[in-house]
Amino acid sequence: MTHLHSKRLSRPGHGKVVAAVIGLAAALSLGAAGEAMAAPAQAPASAPVDRWSDRAHGFASLAGGTTGGAGGKVVTVTDQASLAKYAAAEEPYVIRVSGSIAVEPFGSEIVVASNKTVIGVGDTGEIVHGELHLNPGTHNVIIRNLTIRDSAVEGNWDCKDTDFDGIQMDTAHHVWVDHNRFSNICDGQLDVRKDSEYVTVSYNRFENNNKTFGLGWTNEVKTQITIDHNLFAHTKQRNPSVDNAAYAHLYNNHLTAQVDPGDPVWTYGNWSRGRTKMVIENSYYRDVQHPYQADATAELVERGSILRNTTGRHDEWGAAFDPRDFYDYRLDPAAAVPALVKRFSGPQKRIGDSVTLHVPADYPTVQAAVDAVPDGNTVPVTIAVAPGTYRAKVLIPATKPNIVLRGTGQDRSDTVIVYDTPAEYGGSTGSATVRIAANDVTARNLTFSNDFDEAAVELKGEQALAMKTTGDRIVFEDTAFLGNQDTLMTDSPKLTTVSRVYIRDSYIEGDVDFIYGRATTVIERSVIRALSRGSATNNGYITAASTWKENPYGFLITRSRILSDAPAGSFHLGRPWHPGGEPDAIAQVLIRDTKLPAAIKATPWTDMSGFSWRDARFTEYGNYGPGAAVTADRPQLGDAEAPSYTVARYLNGSDGWAPYDRH
Incomplete structure (x- = not known):
């Protein structure tokens, strides 16, 4: 695989950043009164974010980038057979999912091969009680603007006897998961497993789940992942859990309203595990137990986040890495994150x-x-x-x-x-x-x-x-x-x-x-x-x-x-x-x-x-x-x-x- 590209950008002064935070917070009618706030993160001198761009950003944009089915035919599917046919094809396709597709048998996988874009039409494209699965070696995949829901079996919250994920990838690379809504999935809503690389997860809504979003299941330290502008609400654990990732960059995420906060161990927010190097920037945590924690062998740097009514572990140690050594990005002020994520995350018409x-x-x-x-x-x-x-x-x-x-x-x-x-x-x-x-x-x-x-x-x-x-x-x-x-x-x-x-x-x-x-x-x-x-x-x-x-x-x-x-x-x-x-x-x-x-x-x-x-x-x-x-x-x-x-x-x-x- 191609090595990561490196570049460093200059940063404006602290005073300008504080002024920008105050100005945007005022514009969005937000305040920081009564909230704990870490030192403001430095904002880059970069162009405004295009929240509607069809081009991947973050780690998925490196080493050749992630373009999905670009260059292939555009097709619209309304049933499982057509979705499965085009998703597994050898040729590149832009696959537009129109309406709700109920997958049978319950919990079955739809295999997504390389060079595919799977995107919901309007804001009503759905995969119901089914999984989008990327096999080892799959690369250059974009999954956008879908609702993936309801593969949980009633009364089986832990789902140890099944493996019904929303999206699962094993040893895949160059994947962008963007503007989706995950709800009520039996196992992981999103599992990035076994040395998958160059992944960006942005503007998604993770809701109503136990094991929400996990990375790792490997002894290697290879995964590079960007996680930004996502909502985690009414979830219990893995928000995300990041195990043995080389670089995990989390910014402008909103975590709130956990399920079962009384569990002293397995209800938590972000976890840097194994030998992971994690950077968290300008996120917003409200009513969260253990908002961010790290193993003794891992590293976690946090800056600029807002903490409101949080308890438990707030671990910060090690140097981790500087995301700007790899790509440019723009941080939104932490105070603006709840409003921005509410407006822009999930499927968008x-x-x-x-x-x-x-x-x-x-x-x-x-x-x-x-x-x-x-x-x-x-x-x-x-x-x-x-x-x-x-x-x-x-x-x-x-x-x-x-x-x-x-x-x-x-x-x-x-x-x-x-x-x-x-x-x-x-x-x-x-x-x-x-x-x-x-x-x-x-x-x-x-x-x-x-x-x-x-x-x-x-x-x-x-x-x-x-x-x-x-x-x-x-x-x-x-x-x-x-x-x-x-x-x-x-x-x-x-x-x-x-x-x-x-x-x-x-x-x-x-x-x-x-x-x-x-x-x-x-x-x-x-x-x-x-x-x-x-x-x-x-x-x-x-x-x-x-x-x-x-x-x-x-x-x-x-x-x-x-x-x-x-x-x-x-x-x-x-x-x-x-x-x-x-x-x-x-x-x-x-x-x-x-x-x-x-x-x-x-x-x-x-x-x-x-x-x-x-x-x-x-x-x-x-x-x-x-x-x-x-x-x-x-x-x-x-x-x-x-x-x-x-x-x-x-x-x-x-x-x-x-x-x-x-x-």
């Missing part, structure tokens, strides 16, 4: 409502991540794309709805998906760098580009799409669309099908018909740049709508800015597109409350392919800037009509879809 696939860390391409999303997906899957330029085409097919495509850079220009196919090589659809055929897709903080150079090659067709959509309920936020002719096509599967697209806080550029199609499309708070083609009289057309005649809502450009470096009076606002001469495609375009440049023609609407612009539904309302005017050739929406042509009216539809800001 926010975690279970979405799965995140990382490109290129886990999937080499955006398309590979899209392909991992299950057909018929019902819960959002986020594809997080790291900064970089990805020269490839991407298709989100109609079978894969509920995808969020998100760039992770500071700016949308940091993450670019680009290709250079013109329409002559595959038609306008085939030229699109990205195609979204699925419903309920959102893209954020990205740039989509088709960088085909229309001036460099003589072709019959110069269309080159950066983006084409045909799905319904598509959202683009803080995105850029770069191209020349036909940059952005928002369409629908057929003329009489209405699809809706909402574009906000974005940038679109092009020259000829560069915003076109038949989808109901709202562009709000965005910048549209009309590029000059070098003509003094006609540099292009911003829109080319082909709205179905029965659809009152085509394109709405509102509260935006149109920019252009083209000569004055050389750009059209749009023209009516009748694909294939379709007479029922009657363009509807409204540009309102938008700044227009001098490049806009005095007569900004024009005919197309023999169809008159006057037969289309072209209007303006409340525009301003050097290119704005009210003339006979510029139809205006009346004040009485304006309330019927808003963002809400365009997008709500029969399902009340409202992706826009309501205020």
Whole structure:
């Protein structure tokens, strides 16, 4: 195995730490009156904790890290057979547990093989009277957001004659157990056994149990484990018991309300046993007997914890180790721990409502991540794309709805998906760098580009799409669309099908018909740049709508800015597109409350392919800037009509879809 990596960070002064504790305690309406408190622990100079991160921290993040099923397919299971099948498979999987799965026979094991993520959907995924079991050699496993409960046999509190654990691992490595709830398990709720290494246990709720959480059962001293932000309530022993671990780092845990505190020996909190080196920081103990204790052969360092109504052993001896020699972390003030753990521990809807696939860390391409999303997906899957330029085409097919495509850079220009196919090589659809055929897709903080150079090659067709959509309920936020002719096509599967697209806080550029199609499309708070083609009289057309005649809502450009470096009076606002001469495609375009440049023609609407612009539904309302005017050739929406042509009216539809800001 790879050795632990080492790094040391500087720490701020004692005064700043005390101020931070007081400030956060006040913010959470917490106090320390009447409580015993050890000397405050030093806080690191590190970024705020992301309590929702899908990336392991602590010891599980070292020596290659713990990524679970990343890189594999995402599947959703609702029954024991499917869970057992995917959990034991050789391939990596992200396994989403939907609803409650009762394991039969009672107390049976579900074997979890290497390279798996098992995660509850929403906050209701459950394993009932069954165990998730990691055999020797199993590695790279994430178990998150589940309730694991009720394998205790009525009247058999000690469970010496059974071994029904919640999660058990033997000689495993790189395991992250996070945001789960364990309750009423016959033996150990969580057993980390026999030299398991690189384990992190975080934000779990351990409740209603006798033998709660144990580590060891070995004469070796190998285990490295981080245990943080967990709740131990109505439990008796092993909270945890740590036997012969090389390094056990416990911080920001909350122990309270023990079962059977009258037992003088076997009711206790944290126990450093054998030759364990344990560090406890900024935890909160309330109504706990023997809150922390250590064998004479073990070492235990405690700092910064709050003790309230505690009795029995409070052992501290030896130097143990410095966790910052291995990884960075941020301590929450001990006074804030009860409120933080109450709020954030256990299954969380926010975690279970979405799965995140990382490109290129886990999937080499955006398309590979899209392909991992299950057909018929019902819960959002986020594809997080790291900064970089990805020269490839991407298709989100109609079978894969509920995808969020998100760039992770500071700016949308940091993450670019680009290709250079013109329409002559595959038609306008085939030229699109990205195609979204699925419903309920959102893209954020990205740039989509088709960088085909229309001036460099003589072709019959110069269309080159950066983006084409045909799905319904598509959202683009803080995105850029770069191209020349036909940059952005928002369409629908057929003329009489209405699809809706909402574009906000974005940038679109092009020259000829560069915003076109038949989808109901709202562009709000965005910048549209009309590029000059070098003509003094006609540099292009911003829109080319082909709205179905029965659809009152085509394109709405509102509260935006149109920019252009083209000569004055050389750009059209749009023209009516009748694909294939379709007479029922009657363009509807409204540009309102938008700044227009001098490049806009005095007569900004024009005919197309023999169809008159006057037969289309072209209007303006409340525009301003050097290119704005009210003339006979510029139809205006009346004040009485304006309330019927808003963002809400365009997008709500029969399902009340409202992706826009309501205020």
